[in-house]
Amino acid sequence: MTLSVHNSSSELTVTPEMISAAGYEALTFTGRNGDTLPYRRLVSNADLPGQFSLMIFFHGAGSVGEDNFLQMRIPGPPFARYMKNHRLKTVLLFPQCRANCRWVDVPWGDLSHDLPEKPSRHMTLAMELLQSAISEFQPDPGKIYAGGISMGGYGAWDIVSRMPETFSAILAICGGADVKQAPKLRHLRVCDCHGALDTVVPTSRSRDMVKALREAGCGHILYRELPEAAHNAWDPAFADETALDFVFDEPAG
Template sequence: MFSINNKAKLLKVIAIFLLGVFLLLLTAKLLLKVNNINTQTLKLMFKMDALVISDGINDLPYRLYQPHDIEKTNKPPLVIVLQSAFRRGNNNYGQLTNLVDKFVSDEFQNLENAYVVAPHCPENMQWNNNKPTSAPYINYDMSEIEQSWRQTLIIELIDKLVEEKGVDPERIYITGISMGASGTWEMLYRFPEQFAGALILNGRSDPNKASQIAQTPVKIFHGQNDEIAPLNNSIKMKTALDKLNADVELKILEAGHDITHSAYDIDAFKWLLNQKKSNSFKRQING
C-alpha cells in the first residue's frame, strides 16, 4: 500500500507529465499554424514522399505518391498535378492542397493504382516564364516566352519515373487549376507527344497554338463567374480546337474561380484514365 505521501508524489508526477503532453501538443499546433500546415496538408505529407529533382543549378521539390498495391499493377499510369499560385515556395508541402488530395484519394485510386507527382512551384515564379501581371488574367502569346527550367525538369522527372518505376509512357496525364491550368496548357503546347490526356481548370492559354495542343485529348472546366481568369479564355481555346476536330470538351460550371470540388468528379477521373496516347485521334491522323 502506498502511503499518503507516496500517492501525492505519484499524482504530482502524473500531473507534470500530462502538463508536458498538453504543452507539447499546443506547441505542435502552433508550429503547424505558423507554417500554414492544415490537417489535409499534414495527411498528404505522410502519404507522399518528399523528393527533389535538379539540373545542377535549379532545384524543383516535388511530392510522389506511390500506391500500396503497385506491385500488382502492370505499367501504372502517372498523374502530374500543377498547383495554383497559392502557397508557392520551396518547403515541399505548400502544394499539398485539395487539388492533390483528389488524386491520392480512394475515389481515384480505387479506379486504378496510379503514381501522382505534385511539384512545388518556387515563390515569385510561375510554371512558365510569363511576366507577372494582374487579374483578370487573359490568354497570351506562348511563342513570346522561352521554355522554363520548371517545365524541363518536369519532363526529366517523367522520364525518370518511366525508367525507374515502370510508369506506362502511354498513360501520362496532367492537370492543374488557375496558374497550374495555364502551366498545363503550355506543357501540352511544348510537349505535344508527351501526354495522353489533360484536365484543365480555369486557366489561360494561346488559341493560336491549338494545332500543337490538339494532339492531346482535353477536358476543360471553367466557372462562369470567374473574375480572375475569364471564362472567355477557355471558350476561345475550345473554339480553336474544335476547328481542328480535336478531342476537347468544355464544361461551364456555376461557380467562380475555385472549382476543384465541382470539376474533379468520378466521370472526369474515368475519362482521364481511359485515355492512351496511341488512341488519340489527332495523333493518328497526323501520323
C-alpha cells in the same frame, strides 16, 4: 493561411500529416543545372500487373513556396481517394513552384498569350522531373497526363504544348493556353473546367481554347463551365469523379 482568391476554405482542413499518411512522399528533384524543385510523389498500386500510368499536376498561385506541402492541399485528398477506389497503377507528381515565380511567365488576366519561346525556370525543372520519372517507371506511353489549377492550368497547357508527343490527356482547371497550339494537341483527351463568374482568369481563356481544339479536329473534349463558380472552379471540379474518370479513361461509375 490567409484566404485569398487563390485559396478555398476547404484547404484549411488538410494537414501535412494527412498528406504523408495518404502515401505522398516528400522529395526534391535536382535539375541538370543544379537547380532544385520540391515535389510530392504517390506510387499507387505498384503491385498490380501491367504498366503504370503517370500524371504531373501543377498547383495554383496560392500554393507557392518551398514547404513541399501547400501544393497538396487541393489535389492531394481527391487523387489519393480516386487511386484507392479505382485501384489504378499510377505515378502522380506534384511539383511546387517557389514564391514570386510562375509556371508560365505570362499575365493571368490577359485575354490571350503566345507560348513563351523558352519555358520558365520552374517549368524547365518540371519537364526534367517528368522525363526522369518516365525513365524510372516506364509508364504506358498512351497514359501520360498533365493537369493543373489556375496558374497551374497555364502550366499544364504549357507542358503539353512543349511536349505534345508525350501526353494523351490534360485536366485544365481555370487556366489559359496559346490557342495557336491547338492543332498539335488535337490528339489529346481534354477536360477543361472554368467558373463562369471568374474575374481572375477570364472564362474566355477556356472557351477560346476549347473552340480552337474543336476546330483543329479534337474529338475528345469535356468542357465544364460552372455557372455558379468564380475563380474557385477546383472545388466543384473535384466534387465528383467526372473529371478524373475522363482523364484516366475510366468507365463512369
